[in-house]
Amino acid sequence: MAGKTAAKKPEGRNSGGDADLLAFYRDMLLIRRFEERAGQLYGMGLIGGFCHLYIGQEAIAVGVEHARAKGDQVITAYRDHGHMLAAGMDPRGVMAELTGRAGGSSRGKGGSMHMFSPETGFYGGHGIVGAQVSLGTGLALANRNMGNGAVTFCYFGDGAANQGQVYESFNMAELWRLPIVFVIENNQYAMGTSIERASAETHLYKRGASFLIPGEEVDGMDVEIVAAAAKKAAAHARSGTGPYILEMKTYRYRGHSMSDPAKYRTREEVDEVRKTRDPIDHLAEHLEKQGVREDALKIIDAEVKAIVAEAVEFAKASPEPDPRELYTDVYGA
């Protein structure tokens, strides 16, 4: 059983070379800018319903993606925009789904919380807290039985960690030695409830202990540390040894969804994290120290802005779904 030995930064830091770090920077920035625009479109009434932004947590989806091999699957809850972009889904299709248009990745039927992309290995996009944990366990069961060597990365929150089906899944996953990495995104709040107010054991990496699943706590605000931890966990799962738990310590900057005033925490608390632990600022500083010119980052900024702007244009211009679409996709043939 791994104890509370948090993963260390890999020696020599950029194990994959500077190219990786710049890619991390770009991918995190893409999520940040995408989410900011999504928030803006929500305020303009172009996006409706629930819209849960991933701002602050970008290092996790991006770092874990680094450990993903072709064929590996990702599954998560409703706070899913970041995971979809990291998995390589087209930002235009994601944004157009947010605006409920025919060009959306679910053709306008699913919205923010329900997008899927089997070709990139993304299995949703689920609105019921905890449901994706059993579903992810099933994806891993399929991997084992088909012998395809694939690993499932199954994300859930600190709030979801209290659902019963999580523990039913842990037991099955270890019992059957399933190739799955459970990635707990502990952003310290489930809606308005802080983890201390909802959990008897707040160290969530220990939650697999009674099922004999190894777990460790990871600084989820540092993309390099996340990537290293994910690689190690994926190797464990892929080797046929069974599941692995990574508890990512992170923070969401925005309210739970667009309509949450977030009065359960102080502005100082949020500002403090933004100022001292922001995953993007942190990596930018590191890159500059390493001698990457500010210009190089500016170019990435511009590239990312252009991608997001194009996604927004696409999402606005795409037509509403054809009314006949109302009755399609209920059953397959």
Add this chain to the structure above:
Amino acid sequence: MSQDILMPALSPTMEEGTLAKWLVKPGDAVRSGDVIAEIETDKATMEVEAVDEGKVEALLVDAGTEKVKVGTVIARLSGGASFETPAAPAPQDDVKPEPAPKVDHAERDALPPKRHPEEGAPAPVSKDDFPTGAKLTKTSVRDALRDAMAEEMRADPRVFLMGEEVAQYQGAYKVSRGLLEEFGDKRVIDTPITEHGFAGAGVGAAMAGLRPIVEFMTWNFAMQAIDQIINSAAKTRYMSGGQISVPIVFRGPNGAAARVAAQHSQDYASWYAHVPGLKVVVPYDAADAKGLLKSAIRDPNPVVFLEHEMLYGQEFDVPEGEWLVPIGKARVRRTGKDVTITAYSRMVGLALQAAEVLAGEGIEAEVIDLRTLRPLDSATIIDSVKKTHRIVAVEEGWAPMGVGAEIIARVIEGAFDWLDAPPARVSQEDVPMPYAANLEALSLPSVDKIVKAGKAVCYRS
């Protein structure tokens, strides 16, 4: 290049709000993510964040202004450095730098309204069953529910409330506002997100003699707990030969909400109304919400109490003082001789509007608010059909095996010879709830669909 900042919509149903406070002044530089203003709605205070860099050019709405419509320009920013693309070539040649953000008011105005289009002003309610001389107070459905719980908790120390976000957050939809302060944390309990567990714990506490009110944040999440509701709450009295009683209320918002898609937008009325041992209550207005919830809390049986998010903010007259509405009695909300329309919860408002339209075309509809689905007040429905000879059954859920199907079966059993036309149903289309605004509107029951059905059973087109 300058950028307009608009009054944002901070929830699916927000239409206007108060600009409570500015946190910036003209000349200030802001970065993306900086909080620039605070906005208040009837539910909450929210922060508005800048979404781009720039300098505040002008604040166009004074702090303290009330009823600022969503979409109003509240401030102007001048574009900052981040809008300029660095001289170096962009790595991809098919992507253009972002143009200056431009606000297109025509586009904004053309957007669908935040409310469902058929959600008009609350329909007038006949006051006939209020006690004569009672003082009436305009109360929102949200506050009426809270008042019912507070009054019953004051009267009976066994009553307590438990659920996600009910205490410190004051309820995800602010229904339990003020209860934690008054009753303390043993009687107003925040639970972890563990529906199956806390529903079961509620049933256990009821078996032991307490009177729990279990709030589901929405009924969609009660599917995690449906085993405890049916297998434990509904059946235990019977299985124990009458020795054990389970006096519990399961409550929360049910039915369609705005634009939240298939997993968060569904009417469960027929699911629970199917089960012997449960009572199922579906109020429309605030007086019924209050009077029926008080009756539900006092009832010795498990009661499934289905509220509606889109009604929470609507205000209706509620009589002051002790006010109870009996479970199991429908209410005729409008009398008419040509067609009977049955409805429950939010559909009552739509049915009343449809009756108004039908009256304009010479068809007098009688609108029955069912109020309770189990036990169902068949007598009121059958008496009405014997007079009108026609029935349209409206429900928000799917038609197959549904509430309308049951009502029509009872009408055929009880008034077959009085019917002059085949019965009609109006319901949600037989598909999961779509997200897209146009598909969602098409899928839901509407005033128009009820009017069409009303005419069809009268053989009018």
